[in-house]
Amino acid sequence: MSGAPTDTTETDPPARRGPRPLALHLAMALATRWVARTPPPCTAASPPWSGAWPRSRQGRREARRIAAALAASGHPPEAFAAAVERRLLDRDAALLAGILAYRRHPYRRDLPEPPAPWREGGSRLLDYGGEGRLGALLVVPSLVNRAQVLDLMPGGSMLRHLAAAGLRILLLDWGEPGPPERGFSLTDYIAGRLERAVAAAAGLAGQPVLLAGYCMGGLLGLALAQRRPAALRGLALLATPWDFWAEDPVRARGLGATLEVLEPLLQAAGALPVDALQALFAAQDPAGIAEKYRRFGRLDPDSAEARRFVALEDWLNDGIALAAPVAREALGGWYGGNSPARGAWRVAGEAVAPERIALPAFLAIPARDRIVPPASALALAARMPAALVHHAAAGHVGMVAGGAAETHLWRPLLTWIEALPGRPRRRRGA
Structure with a gap:
């Protein structure tokens, strides 16, 4: 074989790994197909395609x-x-097309990295100014x-x-858990x-800070606010759980x-590896991931919606x-x-009790x-009667990063901050 060697180009972006774990998502799609085609143990009243096992009672009734x-209409079951x-x-082909379209999409996140004025272990504070x-x-x-x-x-x-609107923004990037x-x-x-x-952030700001916790970060921030209220001006809890049995105790x-x-x-x-975590999330909505990739495959790849999808999936597939x-x-x-809801969650020996937090x-x-x-x-809001509750017409991720996130969360959060009593003092020379 002659000629110049094939150039793999050092500038090619790294291949995407998602959706993670890929084998699980493909296996779930295969299982769906198997369930729809496999004959049941006994099908006295139903043809093989309509009584497959395992099926829910509702599914069997529908079959x-x-x-x-x-x-009744004279249609042969074989045609159906x-x-x-x-x-x-067609569904399997659409799923594979959507996954391939995602993995080949040219979009890559390209935002300047903020400085990190504080580090400890694998964690750091990023200063967005x-x-x-x-x-x-x-x-x-x-x-x-x-x-991200x-x-x-x-x-x-x-x-x-939020930084452009007048806040000094500091982000705690937890980082990968190393040996410690x-x-x-x-x-x-x-x-x-x-x-x-929090102490480092207050030192950088020269005053107590507001703390906003997202999802699990909200639970961590809630416990911190109970322990160190003097270090904070207020507490924002974004999509923060409390009663884990409130909606579906069996699933929890x-x-x-x-x-x-x-x-x-x-x-x-x-540690619990990323793929194991992703499998636990996928189990909460087994069909949801496949369906969103089918939808993505139908999008114009040059559209803003497609780029946002890729950005979010890159984030989801790059877990910790x-x-x-x-x-x-x-x-x-x-x-x-x-x-938490039973009053049995303890941090440093003390039960976390939201009703004890007097911060705005x-x-x-x-x-x-x-x-x-x-x-x-x-259930958390009921334990904090002085809190302002904002109902966002969005999903868990869409509220903070969706196309309408500014309406759903960013502006309402700013409105609440602007209404807080007392203007923060400005550092001389800041």
């Missing part, structure tokens, strides 16, 4: 209804079975996803929007690293029960492992035991949240 309607098969093949006339806001994300969802893309960055963090409990994160990050306890299966992995790795002690507390305590508070509750059901977050 019998279809079979009866076909018989062939139509179902074509539909299943801002005039600071409204004070300083420390933003605390979840431990299981990177913070709050700084997603040009024109779609919550943090840069893999032994961290929630107490270590809250009473240790988060407390020191089921998540808690996965801890026993995951324990050997936690002991071996010292969860320290083993935290995984045990979250799965076993929060989900399995509903410890803002609770943003997305109406279409599948990760933190509204009932779970509303």
Whole structure:
């Protein structure tokens, strides 16, 4: 074979890995097809395509209804079975096309990295600047996803929007858990690293700061606010859970029960790996991920909607492992035991009690949240009667990073901050 060697080009962007774990999502799509085609153990009244097992009772009733309607109208079941098969093949083809379109999309996040004036272990404070006339806001994300969802893309960055509106924005980037963090409990994160990050943020701002916690970060911020209220001016809790059994206790306890299966992995790795976390999230809505990729495959790849989808999926697929002690507390305590709502969640030996927090508070509750059901977050609002509750017509991620996030959250949050009593003092020379 002759000629110049093939140039793989050093400038090619790295291949995308998502949706993670890919094998699981493909297997779930295959299982859906198998369920639709496999004959049941006994099908006295239904043809093979309509009575497949396993099916829910509702699914079996629907299959019998279809079979009866076909018989009454004289349509041969074989023709219907062939139509179902074509539909299943079309769905599989659309899923694969959507995944390939995502993995080949040219969009890559390209935003300047803010300076990091404080670091500890794998964590750092990122300083987004801002005039600071409204004070300083420390933003605390979840431990299981990177913070970039709050700084997603040009024109779609919550943090840069708030900085431009007059806040000094500081973001706590938790980073990957290294050997020290893999032994961290929630107490270590809250009473240790988060407390020191708040102190560093207050030192940079020259005054107490506002704290905004997103999802799991809201629970961490809530516990911190109870421990160190003097360090804060106010508390914003964005899509923050409290009563983990409020909407579906069976599903929550089921998540808690996965801890026993995951324990050997936690002991071996010292952390819950990203793919295991992604599998737990996928189990909450098994069909949802496949369907969103089918929809993406139908989008114009040059559209703003397609670029936002790619940006969000890149974020979702670039997760962070969860320290083993935290995984045990979250799965076993929060989900399995509903410890926050029962008053049994303790940080440094003290029960976290929202009613004890007298700081001004803002609770943003997305109406279409599948990760933190509204009932779970509303249970927290009931424990904080002085808090302002903002109902956002959005989902868990859409509220902070969707196309209408400015309307759903950014402006309402700013309005609340602007109305807080007392203007923050300006540092001389700032």
